[in-house]
Amino acid sequence: EARNPGQPEFLQAVTEVMESLWPFIAAHPKYAEQGLLDRLVEPERVVMFRVSWVDDHGQVQVNRGYRIQHSMAIGPYKGGIRFHPSVTLSVLKFLAFEQTFKNALTTLPMGGGKGGSDFDPKGKSPAEVMRFCQAFVMELFRHVGPDTDVPAGDIGVGGREVGYMAGMYKKLANSAASVFTGKGLSFGGSLVRPEATGYGTVYFAEEMLKTRGKSFQGMRVSVSGSGNVAQYAVEKAMALGAKVVTVSDSSGTIVDEDGFSPEKLAILMDVKNHHYGRVSDYAERTGVKFEAGKRPWHVPVDVALPCATQNELDEADARTLIANGVLCVAEGANMPSTIEAAKAFEAAGVLYAPGKASNAGGVATSGLEMSQNAMRLSWTREEVDARLLQIMQGIHAACVKHGQRADGSVSYIDGANIAGFVKVADAMLAQGVV
Ligand code: NDP
Numbered sequence: 001e002a003r004n005p006g007q008p009e010f011l012q013a014v015t016e017v018m019e020s021l022w023p024f025i026a027a028h029p030k031y032a033e034q035g036l037l038d039r040l041v042e043p044e045r046v047v048m049f050r051v052s053w054v055d056d057h058g059q060v061q062v063n064r065g066y067r068i069q070h071s072m073a074i075g076p077y078k079g080g081i082r083f084h085p086s087v088t089l090s091v092l093k094f095l096a097f098e099q100t101f102k103n104a105l106t107t108l109p110m111g112g113g114k115g116g117s118d119f120d121p122k123g124k125s126p127a128e129v130m131r132f133c134q135a136f137v138m139e140l141f142r143h144v145g146p147d148t149d150v151p152a153g154d155i156g157v158g159g160r161e162v163g164y165m166a167g168m169y170k171k172l173a174n175s176a177a178s179v180f181t182g183k184g185l186s187f188g189g190s191l192v193r194p195e196a197t198g199y200g201t202v203y204f205a206e207e208m209l210k211t212r213g214k215s216f217q218g219m220r221v222s223v224s225g226s227g228n229v230a231q232y233a234v235e236k237a238m239a240l241g242a243k244v245v246t247v248s249d250s251s252g253t254i255v256d257e258d259g260f261s262p263e264k265l266a267i268l269m270d271v272k273n274h275h276y277g278r279v280s281d282y283a284e285r286t287g288v289k290f291e292a293g294k295r296p297w298h299v300p301v302d303v304a305l306p307c308a309t310q311n312e313l314d315e316a317d318a319r320t321l322i323a324n325g326v327l328c329v330a331e332g333a334n335m336p337s338t339i340e341a342a343k344a345f346e347a348a349g350v351l352y353a354p355g356k357a358s359n360a361g362g363v364a365t366s367g368l369e370m371s372q373n374a375m376r377l378s379w380t381r382e383e384v385d386a387r388l389l390q391i392m393q394g395i396h397a398a399c400v401k402h403g404q405r406a407d408g409s410v411s412y413i414d415g416a417n418i419a420g421f422v423k424v425a426d427a428m429l430a431q432g433v434v
Helices: 008-028 036-040 089-105 126-143 159-173 195-209 226-237 262-274 279-286 316-321 337-346 361-375 381-402 412-430
Strands: 047-056 060-071 077-083 111-115 149-153 219-223 243-249 250-254 289-292 304-307 327-330 351-353
Touching: 008 089, 008 337, 008 412, 036 262, 036 412, 047 089, 047 149, 047 262, 060 077, 060 126, 060 149, 077 089, 077 159, 077 361, 089 304, 089 412, 111 149, 126 351, 149 262, 149 337, 149 361, 195 226, 195 304, 195 327, 195 351, 195 361, 195 381, 219 279, 226 243, 226 262, 226 304, 243 304, 250 279, 262 279, 279 289, 279 351, 279 361, 316 337, 337 351, 361 412
Parallel strands: 077 111, 077 149, 219 243, 219 304, 304 327, 327 351
Antiparallel strands: 047 060, 060 111, 243 250, 250 289
């Protein structure tokens, strides 16, 4: 704590991982050698930079940009870019740390990184968003590269923003190398990348439900958020026969007892992706109930999929979900549950998957995009989707293997942390103290 003052999210993420690792390392002392843990919690490099740009009124705006290059032990730094006013050094350090374990879990050769800015895309014109993205890349470009660091999207950064950044990178670097994933299909993107995090979260939850002889068929499901991850989690849960009764954003929650339909989801996507609107606009267009200022967790469900942001589900929310009989919680977002909430789920015997396991489908498919770019070819939708499903099943199996408790039950928290750690740690030990 003395080393990282004012970084609560980073300390939260490290604490959660270390609680899983201490007993494991006590049983496997080779992982206490070479200062391994001290090195693992220190990012290899942190870049912070000024982003200045001119808004539509001719005013100069100054934001802060970051890239956290956490670990290159198993491959180039890899992780998304987030544009949101809540972005701080602490938030991005937590995300880069988590990313390192997540990327290891995918079994693909990707290290961990994360970046972003406190820029708020809400209320900005398309031209302002483009100028900001270009200004951001004017500094970022010198720190990234196809074998160095490969960024992608995250909150506030979707296909449009990745396109602007990839375009500016090409101009500055005079190189068409793929240094971003989540690109448009016309310039090297992969089919299924936009869907991958949401689909992957549902595939993972389906594997968890299978361990109890159940499936999504007929389940009541709540989803939080209404962005990229949430939208495709809704789509896949519906496709597997579930009734999705909520989505949300920072203004409030939609509660729809009739459940989502493909038609309603198309309206939500139009509101969010084309008009950059709010879920309240969606409620107005469809006539469904909107609860201003509320989160979805008071709504009774069998499966909860938090897909918005960190610490959006606290211990009181967890207790409400448990009292209402929730069976399974799979995180589409990164660290949406507080440590206390996660512990409450595990203590109550709820199937609980931390984001680094259940939302790894996004970065896994980014890894598949990198492979396709390197081979200069594109796989079909079916091929990418099949690989995504296989990877999610593999991560589930790794969690079950490493998270097995003495009584035969599974801690997905321990499983994900230990399985990710072993891969990174073995690579670090083999490469010496660097
Ligand atoms: P989007 O920007 O598409 O959507 C984010 C959603 O979360 C919006 O509904 C947004 O509402 C809501 N949200 C964001 N910040 C807050 C906040 N502080 N309070 C309440 N609601 C908030 O982002 P993504 O869907 O891409 O990302 C969602 C989560 O999934 C993040 O945790 C991200 O790190 C994680 N993730 C994303 C991956 C990807 O491939 N995109 C991969 C793995 C994880 P509003 O519009 O009101 O801000």
